[in-house]
Amino acid sequence: VLCVGLDPDPSRIPNHLVQKLGIESAVTSFCREIIRETSPFAIAFKINFAFFEALGEHGFTVMRSVLDALPEEVLTIADAKRGDIGNSASFYARSVFDNFGYDSVTISPYMGQDSVTPFLQNPGTCAFVLARTSNPGGSDFQTLQTEGVPLFRYLANEAVSWSDGEIGETGLVVGASDIEALQVLRASHPLTPFLVPGVGAQGGSASNVMSAAGSGPILVNSSRSILYASADIDFATAAGRVAEETRNILGS
Amino acid sequence: VLCVGLDPDPSRIPNHLVQKLGIESAVTSFCREIIRETSPFAIAFKINFAFFEALGEHGFTVMRSVLDALPEEVLTIADAKRGDIGNSASFYARSVFDNFGYDSVTISPYMGQDSVTPFLQNPGTCAFVLARTSNPGGSDFQTLQTEGVPLFRYLANEAVSWSDGEIGETGLVVGASDIEALQVLRASHPLTPFLVPGVGAQGGSASNVMSAAGSGPILVNSSRSILYASADIDFATAAGRVAEETRNILGS
Numbered sequence: 001v002l003c004v005g006l007d008p009d010p011s012r013i014p015n016h017l018v019q020k021l022g023i024e025s026a027v028t029s030f031c032r033e034i035i036r037e038t039s040p041f042a043i044a045f046k047i048n049f050a051f052f053e054a055l056g057e058h059g060f061t062v063m064r065s066v067l068d069a070l071p072e073e074v075l076t077i078a079d080a081k082r083g084d085i086g087n088s089a090s091f092y093a094r095s096v097f098d099n100f101g102y103d104s105v106t107i108s109p110y111m112g113q114d115s116v117t118p119f120l121q122n123p124g125t126c127a128f129v130l131a132r133t134s135n136p137g138g139s140d141f142q143t144l145q146t147e148g149v150p151l152f153r154y155l156a157n158e159a160v161s162w163s164d165g166e167i168g169e170t171g172l173v174v175g176a177s178d179i180e181a182l183q184v185l186r187a188s189h190p191l192t193p194f195l196v197p198g199v200g201a202q203g204g205s206a207s208n209v210m211s212a213a214g215s216g217p218i219l220v221n222s223s224r225s226i227l228y229a230s231a232d233i234d235f236a237t238a239a240g241r242v243a244e245e246t247r248n249i250l251g252s
Numbered sequence: 253v254l255c256v257g258l259d260p261d262p263s264r265i266p267n268h269l270v271q272k273l274g275i276e277s278a279v280t281s282f283c284r285e286i287i288r289e290t291s292p293f294a295i296a297f298k299i300n301f302a303f304f305e306a307l308g309e310h311g312f313t314v315m316r317s318v319l320d321a322l323p324e325e326v327l328t329i330a331d332a333k334r335g336d337i338g339n340s341a342s343f344y345a346r347s348v349f350d351n352f353g354y355d356s357v358t359i360s361p362y363m364g365q366d367s368v369t370p371f372l373q374n375p376g377t378c379a380f381v382l383a384r385t386s387n388p389g390g391s392d393f394q395t396l397q398t399e400g401v402p403l404f405r406y407l408a409n410e411a412v413s414w415s416d417g418e419i420g421e422t423g424l425v426v427g428a429s430d431i432e433a434l435q436v437l438r439a440s441h442p443l444t445p446f447l448v449p450g451v452g453a454q455g456g457s458a459s460n461v462m463s464a465a466g467s468g469p470i471l472v473n474s475s476r477s478i479l480y481a482s483a484d485i486d487f488a489t490a491a492g493r494v495a496e497e498t499r500n501i502l503g504s
Contacts, residue, residue, distance in 0.1 A: 007340070050336055050343035056351045057316055060309045083360050084302055084333050085387035088259070091302035099308045108335050108360045110382055112389020130362055135337035137364020141407060144398040151403070155393060 001210075001250045003044035003077065003195070004243060005223030006031050006066065008051050012228050014235050024055060024062050030235075031066040034227060037240030041247040044075035044219050046195075047102075067100060075219070076102045077195065081130065082119075083108030089118040097122045104128060106173060106195070109155055113162055120166035126193055127170055129159040131185060134175025134198025152181060153188070160189055171195055176204025176220070182212040193217040199246070200225030206249040222246050253462075253502045255296035255329065256495060257449070257475030258283050258318065260303050264480050266487050276307055276314050282487075283318040286479060289492030293499040296327035296471050298447075299354075319352060327471070328354045329447065333382065335360035335367045342370040349374045356380060358425060358447070361407055365414055372418035378445055379422055381411040383437060386427025386450025404433060405440070412441055423447055428456025428472070434464040445469040451498070452477030458501040474498050 008027045010018065017026040035045065047066065052059040070076060078100065082092040096105045096119075104126040107116055119127035132142055132152040142152040156172050163170035172189065174182050176198035186194070194213060198204040200222040209220055226246070230238035260279045262270065269278040287297065299318065304311040322328060330352065334344040348357045348371075356378040359368055371379035384394055384404040394404040408424050415422035424441065426434050428450035438446070446465060450456040452474040461472055478498070482490035 009339075009343075048336075048340055050334075050340040050347070053312075053347040054343040054351070056347075057312045059347075060305075060312060064309055081336050081360070081363075082302075082333070083335070083362075084300075085385070086389075087261075088300055088302040091261075091306040095302070095305040095308075095311075099306070108333070108362050110335075110360050110362045110393060111333075111385050111387055112392030112394075114387055114389040116389075133337070133363050135363055135366055137338075137366040137368075140364030140410060141362060141403070142364075144403070144406070146396040146398040146403065151393070151396070151398065154396070158392060 001218060001220050002042045002243065002247045003046050003219040003221040004034070004038045004042045004226055005046040005048060005079070005197070005221045006034065007048040007223045007227065012231065014231055014233065016233060024058060027055065027062050028065045032069040033236035034239050035066075035069050037236040038226060038243040039071050039074060041240070041243040042074060044077060045070055046077040046079045046221050046223070048223070049078065049080040064100070075104065077128070077219075078102040078105040081106050081108045083111050083115045085111065086114035086118060089115050093118045093121065097125060104171065106130065109159055113158070116159060116162055116170070117166065120163050120168035120170065123167050125168045127168060128173050128193070128195045129156070129170055131156040131159070131172045132174050132178050132181040134177040134204060138175060138177070153184065156185055156189065160192055169193065173197065176209045179208050179212045182209065186212070186214045186216055190214070190216050193219070195219050195221060197221040197223075206246055210250055220250055253470060253472050254294045254495065254499045255298050255447070255471040255473040256286070256290045256294045256478055257298040257300060257331070257473045258286065259300040259475045259479065264483065266483055266485065268485060276310060279307065279314050280317045284321040285488035286491050287321050289488040290478060290495035291323050291326060293492070293495040294326060296329060297322055298329040298331045298473050298475070300475070301330065301332040316352070327356065329380070330354040330357040333358050333360045335363050337363065338366035338370060341367050345370045345373065349377060356423065358382065361411055365410070368411060368414055368422070369418065372415050372420035372422065375419050377420045379420060380425050380445070380447045381408070381422055383408040383411070383424045384426050384430050384433040386429040386456060390427060390429070405436065408437055408441065412444055421445065425449065428461045431460050431464045434461065438464070438466045438468055442466070442468050445471070447471050447473060449473040449475075458498055462502055472502055
């Protein structure tokens with residue numbers, strides 16, 4: 001159930017790595033050590049594109065080196081939150097699935113069906129569509145009432161229906177900060193994969209999430225509380241310890 | 253007023269370039285020749301990140317070489333449609349403004365205020381927030397009634413208010429396919445910069461856009477009808493001709 005989020009923030013990576021290796025190699029080395037210590041407890045890894053793009057022109061080369069360090073059996077999530085018209089979306093899908101070989105991707109749905117379906121064309125993959133997000137601004141639009149339900153419910157119903165007859169599957173991003181939304185969405189979509197961020201640094205409780213989410217497929221993501229468990233030379237073993245604790249609370 | 257959109261699709265770039273140079277250099281060369289012939293008629297260039305990311309790990313290096321070919325005086329738009337929680341958004345903003353030096357960026361607003369404000373921290377820049385988009389799926393959610401108005405109007409009001417007191421400015425993306433939305437949004441936001449895609453290949457009429465948009469600041473984007481005006485060795489001069497025609501219809 002545990003998904004480890006790789007959000008390598010240069011200002012929080014242990015100083016000794018950055019000074020010894022320079023920033024690009026420090027990011028690779030940091031992520032590789034985190035992966036080694038946490039992968040026994042994780043079923044998936046979520047790579048946050050923002051932190052790699054911020055490295056500059058070679059950010060995607062650094063991302064490739066991190067992907068290469070992941071064990072074969074884990075699921076990979078491209079946390080890219082892309083969303084563009086059909087023609088552009090198909091090029092983003094090519095980047096994520098064909099070039100980088102990710103198993104799944106996060107998608108922003110505001111532009112509607114033709115912005116999502118290009119991510120449903122690859123066998124065995126999943127497009128996690130943003131439904132109810134865990135950040136403060138998540139309540140600015142997602143909970144507005146429309147057609148008698150909150151927008152996130154209306155949108156989730158639509159997005160799940162878009163995978164009918166497609167090769168890939170729609171999943172939903174549902175943040176740990178709104179347990180009621182998690183229950184409501186699970187009741188409507190018992191078999192849909194949920195990606196649940198917001199546990200740990202963002203304040204969500206892992207055990208509350210598990211009791212709300214029922215028995216359907218779920219990945220619970222934790223990023224910062226694992227990555228930055230220690231800023232010292234023991235950062236990787238500390239991360240492994242927090243990953244193990246989180247996995248134990250999640251119960252599988 | 254004219255913004256030329258650079259969406260270099262490898263399957264539509266003239267064959268002689270791809271065969272002679274390989275795909276990465278062909279994209280650079282194609283864009284550079286388009287820039288040379290169209291920049292006399294354009295005030296802005298919009299770079300669509302999807303097409304560069306689809307090139308693979310070196311896509312952002314290709315993007316850099318295209319940016320380097322733009323005249324100093326044109327406005328640059330990072331058409332990236334990013335949208336993530338505040339912490340991640342600040343890293344995307346670093347990529348777009350600090351690393352690449354863009355003047356503006358397109359942003360997907362579904363995650364709310366903290367996903368947009370990190371793009372309002374750079375003096376003289378603009379974050380064009382998706383309001384009413386020109387693609388078929390643009391009507392799936394954007395026109396839903398909420399709080400007595402269509403979602404796109406509610407969202408535009410919020411997004412424009414978010415730039416109060418910030419250093420950067422909020423703009424709005426309003427597609428050419430919904431002239432009524434353009435009129436309504438302009439009436440509410442007379443001084444907000446509008447980026448209007450959907451003219452040309454997507455079917456919108458340039459003259460209808462200009463009469464609907466009134467006298468407020470506006471950029472009208474055309475991509476495919478200019479880029480692929482010819483698939484032959486005369487592609488650049490053909491693109492220049494269509495850019496000039498479009499500029500003349502736009503009237504400035």
